[in-house]
Amino acid sequence: METKTSMSLSANPPASVNLLQKIWAFTGVCALGILFLAVFNFEFPNRPLWLGASLVLLTLSIVLFSYEEYKGLPGGIKNNGVWTSALTNRGLWGWLLGIAITFFYVILYFYPQFLGLNAEGDNTGVVGFFDPLSKTLSGNPASQWFVYGTLYTIAILAFGIKFLWKYRHNRYEKIRTLSVMFFQTAFAFLIPEFMARLNTDNFSLPYYDLKNIWPLNYYNFEQYRIDQFLNAGNIGLALLIFGIISIFIITPILTYYYGKRWYCSWVCGCGGLAETAGDPFRHLSDKSLFAWKVERWVVHSVLVFVVLMTTAVVHSYLGYDAQKYWLNKDVFLIAVAVFLGVIFALIWKFKKEELQKDAQYGAIGYLAIVLGLIAIHYLSGSNVFLFQAETLRSWYAFLIGAIFSGVIGTGFYPIFGNRVWCRFGCPMAAILGLQQRLFSRFRITTNGGQCISCGNCSTYCEMGIDVRAYAQKGQNIVRASCVGCGICSAVCPRGVLKLENGPLEGRINSDDVLTGNDLDLLDLIKEQRKH
Amino acid sequence: MKNIVIIGNGIAGITAARHIRKLSDHHITVISSETDYFFSRTALMYVFMGHMKFEHTQPYENWFWEKNRISLVRDRVTEVLPSQNTIVLENGGATAFDTLIIATGSKPNKFGWPGQDLRGVQGLYSKQDLDLLETYAPDNRQCKRAVIVGGGLIGIELAEMLHSREIPVTFLVRENSFWNNVLPEGESAMINTQIREHGIDLRLDTTLKEILPDNQGKVRAVVTDKDEEIPCDLCGLTAGVSPNIDFLRSSEIETEKGILVNEYLQTNFENIYAIGDCAQLRSPQKDRRPIEAVWYTGRMMGETLAYHLCRKPTPYRPGPWFNSAKFFDIEYQTYGMVSPGTSASEHHLYWENKEKQRAIRIAYHPETERFMGINTLGIRLQHRQFDHWLRSNARVGTVIANLKEAGFDPEFYPDFLDQVKEKTAQQLSRN
Numbered sequence: 001m002e003t004k005t006s007m008s009l010s011a012n013p014p015a016s017v018n019l020l021q022k023i024w025a026f027t028g029v030c031a032l033g034i035l036f037l038a039v040f041n042f043e044f045p046n047r048p049l050w051l052g053a054s055l056v057l058l059t060l061s062i063v064l065f066s067y068e069e070y071k072g073l074p075g076g077i078k079n080n081g082v083w084t085s086a087l088t089n090r091g092l093w094g095w096l097l098g099i100a101i102t103f104f105y106v107i108l109y110f111y112p113q114f115l116g117l118n119a120e121g122d123n124t125g126v127v128g129f130f131d132p133l134s135k136t137l138s139g140n141p142a143s144q145w146f147v148y149g150t151l152y153t154i155a156i157l158a159f160g161i162k163f164l165w166k167y168r169h170n171r172y173e174k175i176r177t178l179s180v181m182f183f184q185t186a187f188a189f190l191i192p193e194f195m196a197r198l199n200t201d202n203f204s205l206p207y208y209d210l211k212n213i214w215p216l217n218y219y220n221f222e223q224y225r226i227d228q229f230l231n232a233g234n235i236g237l238a239l240l241i242f243g244i245i246s247i248f249i250i251t252p253i254l255t256y257y258y259g260k261r262w263y264c265s266w267v268c269g270c271g272g273l274a275e276t277a278g279d280p281f282r283h284l285s286d287k288s289l290f291a292w293k294v295e296r297w298v299v300h301s302v303l304v305f306v307v308l309m310t311t312a313v314v315h316s317y318l319g320y321d322a323q324k325y326w327l328n329k330d331v332f333l334i335a336v337a338v339f340l341g342v343i344f345a346l347i348w349k350f351k352k353e354e355l356q357k358d359a360q361y362g363a364i365g366y367l368a369i370v371l372g373l374i375a376i377h378y379l380s381g382s383n384v385f386l387f388q389a390e391t392l393r394s395w396y397a398f399l400i401g402a403i404f405s406g407v408i409g410t411g412f413y414p415i416f417g418n419r420v421w422c423r424f425g426c427p428m429a430a431i432l433g434l435q436q437r438l439f440s441r442f443r444i445t446t447n448g449g450q451c452i453s454c455g456n457c458s459t460y461c462e463m464g465i466d467v468r469a470y471a472q473k474g475q476n477i478v479r480a481s482c483v484g485c486g487i488c489s490a491v492c493p494r495g496v497l498k499l500e501n502g503p504l505e506g507r508i509n510s511d512d513v514l515t516g517n518d519l520d521l522l523d524l525i526k527e528q529r530k531h
Numbered sequence: 532m533k534n535i536v537i538i539g540n541g542i543a544g545i546t547a548a549r550h551i552r553k554l555s556d557h558h559i560t561v562i563s564s565e566t567d568y569f570f571s572r573t574a575l576m577y578v579f580m581g582h583m584k585f586e587h588t589q590p591y592e593n594w595f596w597e598k599n600r601i602s603l604v605r606d607r608v609t610e611v612l613p614s615q616n617t618i619v620l621e622n623g624g625a626t627a628f629d630t631l632i633i634a635t636g637s638k639p640n641k642f643g644w645p646g647q648d649l650r651g652v653q654g655l656y657s658k659q660d661l662d663l664l665e666t667y668a669p670d671n672r673q674c675k676r677a678v679i680v681g682g683g684l685i686g687i688e689l690a691e692m693l694h695s696r697e698i699p700v701t702f703l704v705r706e707n708s709f710w711n712n713v714l715p716e717g718e719s720a721m722i723n724t725q726i727r728e729h730g731i732d733l734r735l736d737t738t739l740k741e742i743l744p745d746n747q748g749k750v751r752a753v754v755t756d757k758d759e760e761i762p763c764d765l766c767g768l769t770a771g772v773s774p775n776i777d778f779l780r781s782s783e784i785e786t787e788k789g790i791l792v793n794e795y796l797q798t799n800f801e802n803i804y805a806i807g808d809c810a811q812l813r814s815p816q817k818d819r820r821p822i823e824a825v826w827y828t829g830r831m832m833g834e835t836l837a838y839h840l841c842r843k844p845t846p847y848r849p850g851p852w853f854n855s856a857k858f859f860d861i862e863y864q865t866y867g868m869v870s871p872g873t874s875a876s877e878h879h880l881y882w883e884n885k886e887k888q889r890a891i892r893i894a895y896h897p898e899t900e901r902f903m904g905i906n907t908l909g910i911r912l913q914h915r916q917f918d919h920w921l922r923s924n925a926r927v928g929t930v931i932a933n934l935k936e937a938g939f940d941p942e943f944y945p946d947f948l949d950q951v952k953e954k955t956a957q958q959l960s961r962n
Contacts, residue, residue, distance in 0.1 A: 074728060076860030080695040081581035169860070171943040288592060447939055448914025450855050450864070452826045453542070454574035459587045468590055489941050491582075493857040495864055495911035498939050517831040517849060 021068045028061030038129035039115060048132040055133075055150070059158045066162035075169030077491055079460070087414065088280050094414035102411030109402040112144035138196035149189055152273060156184045159276035166279075172486045172499070176265055180272035187211045188269045205232050208239055211267050213246045215306040216428035218401060222393070223317040252435060258501055259442025260432035261484025268428075270421060273410065274462065275485060278418025282462035282487065285417035291464055295424050295481065297362065302400055303430040304366045308373070308385050309392040311336050316389035333384070337374050340367060351438045354508070400425060419462040423481055433480030441501040442484065443508075444477035446470065449517070450494045457488035457497060471496050478508050535840070536618065536628035537561045538608050542826055543807025544634030545569040546833025552599050554841035557630075559600065562620070564607035566658050568593060572636075573826055575661045576688045580695040585658075611782040613800045630802045630840065633779075633790060634833070637772035637808040637824050639685075644768075646742030651750035652766045655689050664692075667765045671698045674764040678702075678753045680739045681770030682709050684856050687722075689767045690731050691859055701732040701761055703739055703753075705770075715871050715879065718908055721887050722858045729859050742766055772824055774809040787811055789822050794846040796836050806832035818852055818868050825854060851921035852904075853914060861888060866917035867904025869894040877903060878962055880927075880955040884909075884947065891951045895927035897962065902930045910947055911939035931955050 034054035037044075044050040070078065087093040107114050116125020123131055127142050130150065134142035160181040167173035188209045195205050206228035214220040220243050229240035254262045264271045315329055322328045344367050347355075355363070377384045385392065409421025422429050436442060444467070451474070457467035463481040467488045470477045477497075489497040535551060537544040540563035548559050574588040596603050610619040611633075617625050639654025641647045651667045653660055668674035677693045679686050682704030690700045706712060709726060711719040726733045738756045745751040752762045774789035785791045785799045789811030796804045807829035812821045832847055839845040855864045869892055873879050878897045883890035889909030895902050902925045905917060916937035920930055935948045
């Protein structure tokens, strides 16, 4: 099919870009232009004013452009032309946008000096341009991360409003989107800045986005942060404890009741960007069985990597002497080994039959590797996990923290879809996914025999789940990767899919016969299974 | 091990093939002249609208067929010779079979209108029809107006498709309200409004008289029964479908409108079966028609026949009728039988919301108070629950009292079923 060029971010058919939209596109480019000039140290006379103008103009341009897109249209699914637009079908505009974002991430992560972050002296460039806003919020000068955080929040808010218009007929989508907009603005952006306001010469809280949970927040238990937590008195200790119970207590409870969606599509910042700015690219995820196999190996390998890395890092700064402090190197390593062993044993005892063959091999293999490394450490006294903790840490930060989550995860939105990081890379999603698959009330149910195998659900699944494969067999969808965005249910033209929390019993129903046919068939299948 | 040949790779033929493979080691060959691989016909509209690519309409990846030892042949069957257990292919010559399954689906109806075979005049059924549409109505520059003839489910889909490319559409509907030979007045009126709100020029009570050619043999205009001439570049014929069985005319397989089959889906030849749209049941069950050209009946017949062939004699026994559709932005579901009008043996309870985008109609027998069926627009209901109520002859009062258990709308949706329950319970007590 011929690829047509369209500027429209939401990809309606050609000729749908009206004059006002061209104007808003132009003002948006102007707003970015101001920031671009700032990168090259253009001297703006009144910095706060120009910064404010640029950010407000950028937000308004996105919002007003989207308003023109959807105004006057009845509520309903708006996917016309998604696969013919050059922006959303990996056409010229898609590639240009992908390259531009990738370029931005490379500069941001590896060459912040080009943005004006100076090792000595005041910020210059675009980082310096953001100083007034940063000083207003936290009292401190900006960093490249502040610039990034501000633009990130604007993206979630402005494209969030666009998403709210696009799905204004769907209350689940609206509430979920308001939730990610809130968590990004309050928890990721404002609260950490305000927390910095509390700092004095002898009291300093770590920069802490409270909803950013280890292992997504892979650096949360590094030495400098532990020192910060411990030096900040009771508040610091409370924050540290919160960080630990977030992953070990709060997360399992919420995931049990609601599935991983409570985090991935309601709270998480990465998910928030994917669901708002990334929404026009959700259909680009790979649905093949091969991609699913790759996903399972890669995402769980990242999880093992982050567990090893964190164990090594924590081990490196703990003391030797159990008399000084109960948690010393040995106790910690043994605790890690016992914890992983117990988790493995529980899954093996209760859920073994639900694991695919490759999952069984993977689980045994990885457990053996981790325990083996700990054993070697004891026997030979080598570094834990063969490498220096710092080497592991810096490689993780580079490969996973920067390249995977940033450059590939977001830069490649227009090429691989909006959830590449969440699907293939995020260790937090891997943990939540294991639990969602094995021990959660969440599932997507299907509606008897109503499925017509049209494939809208699979096409618009950002996680690359072949939803149709389940729906057309009348099976519930219980998949580790499902983030519960609800779009499969929204785009289904026959009302087949419903996200639900319910009892564990009967949650995975692969024996079901589609409602509507002679019930004898059910007996036949049971009979068949007995043979 | 038998040699099973299936003609047609649609939902009926492919479901049969898949289940036969699950249950046996028979040699399976599927022949299609339409496409290399099975695709979902119902999704063709989304390809045209740019919601999906054609490959997304294929429910199985291309490696699936070889892995499951289902041979696919791209050819057209020109003749079936039952007495010789052989079929004749256009390109491939004669092929023998032990068991033959005919699943050739439907073709669009043409009622002998003058000009019905002109270029730019077409139905919407096959992949080829989709390709034709891309030729004659790619955008609103090459197709300045389209006229659609026939107000059924395919007609309204075609209107939505063309509208998505901003092509002006005139929609000729024979009835005085959309699909009111199936839908009662309230629902039908709601859909009329929906069609018009989307900018479709809906002409009720209007039929096609003639299609006029230009000097290239392509459609130039249509003339209605009111002698109005409407210029157009595309004329969509969507006045229903009928079984696609022309290639059987010379065979000894008994046909009427469709291929006549008994309850085991068997034709007058012991080893030849017909399933899906092309099959006509000699004695259909109560409340079911002899030919039902819907997706799920093809699937159920395929499933049933596979068990019949591989396990034990299994008659085709569809449960209570159900169906669904989407009219632009309004979803429609139905369970059981709801007639377009009421009668001495069928009373209705009806609720619609103020904005006229959601409605529920419950049909019941006034004397026995047996629940007969339900129509719903804009509210999703649960198939399993209604199937159960219909099979167990539930009373209408039970259905109303437990309506909320049968809801299937997404979480956080407003609870329309509370209103429905209240309103219909009032109506019931008055009746």
